Amino acid sequence: MTERVFLQLGTRPVPYPEDVRARLDRDADTIIARYSLPEAPDPQMARSALLPLLHLVQAEDGFVSPTGIEFCADRLGLTGAEVTAVSTFYSMYRREPTGDYLVGVCTNTLCAVMGGDAIFEALQDHLDSGDDRLTLTRVECNAACDYAPVVMVNWEFFDDQTPESARALVDSLRIGEEVVPTRGASLCTFKETQRILAGFPDERPGAAHAGGRVGEPTLAGLHIAQDAGMTAPTVSRPTDSGAAPLDSEEATAAATTKDKPAPAPTESVPPEKGE
Ligand code: FES
Structure with missing residues (x-):
């Protein structure tokens, strides 16, 4: 008979205290019920709750802790390795304790x-003295390139930053000032943010209306297209709402272009204003 050998890799999970576990279980029930109805549980569907559950444990521990991994695995019938594989794939899940x-x-x-790069280096020097409440990291593109360079604090945007403005930003955080991102409600802590990302209500004043702006950098391409008289082709498609089906010419065009790569841009570039 094969003897099973247990290899301990990393920190051994310490179970949550009873009251914490009971509270997390109630929250996990709420999250899992979004994917798998309690009256007709579906273990496969319930696994879709893993991503918000990982945010829930980050709201508790400030990162995806070994205990949090065991909690998610236990609630969803997964192995710790499966939960770890998912949590290490996405960069929004932290592997190390994270500050406020x-x-x-x-x-x-x-x-x-x-x-x-200059902003990152400036903040590295500025935060050298060490402050556990702030965790500095590099982030990948968050689709805000039109306001580059951007800094994100707890995933809220600070647009058009400079080394000076970024230093002023972290100084405000360090002294506990209220800080409002370029687009969004006042910042809350990392753990509070994680609870919102787990799908619980965002109760910050103004959060529901902080839709942000559509500024000139975002609209620049649209304005160039409009000035050059460019328009998108209109193709009516059959929909559930009863829109007209494609006529034969449209159907032929759709069939011949389907699955083909978009053509490379060949139009001449509109002249710069004043040229
Ligand atoms: S490169 Fe896109 S947001 Fe920074």
């Missing part, structure tokens, strides 16, 4: 060339 404010500097290509 996760300061992420985008150093992806566009932000980097616009000054993101």
Whole structure:
């Protein structure tokens, strides 16, 4: 008979205290019920709750702790290895304890060339004295390139940053000032943010209306297209709402272009204003 050998890799999980476990179980019930109805449990569907459950344990521990991994595995019928595999794939799940404010500097290509690398270095020097409440990290592109270089604190955007403005930002965080991102409600702590990301209500004043702006950098391409008289082709498609089906010409066009790569841009570039 084969003897099973248990290899302990990493820190041994310490079970949550009873009251904490009971509270997390109640929250986990709420999350799992979004995917698998309690009256007709579906273990496969319930596994879809893993991502919000990982945010829930980050809200408790400040990172995806070994105990949090065991909790998720236990609640979803997964192995610790499966939970670990998912949590280490996504960069929003932290593997190390994280301070109240996760300061992420985008150093992806566009932000980097616009000054993101300089901002990261400036903050590295500035935070050298060490402050457990702030955790500095590099982040990948968050699709805010039109406001590059961006800094994110607890995943809220601070647009058009400079080394000076980023230093002022972390100084405000360090002294506990209220800090409002460029787009969004006032910052809350990393753990509070994680609870919101787990799907619980965002009760920050103004959070529901903090839709942000559509500024000139975002609209620049649209304005160029409009000035050049460019329009998108219109193709009516059959929909459940009863829109007209494709006529034969449209159907032929759709069939011949389906699965083909988009053509490379060949139009001449509109002249710069004033040229
Ligand atoms: S490269 Fe920084 S947001 Fe896109």
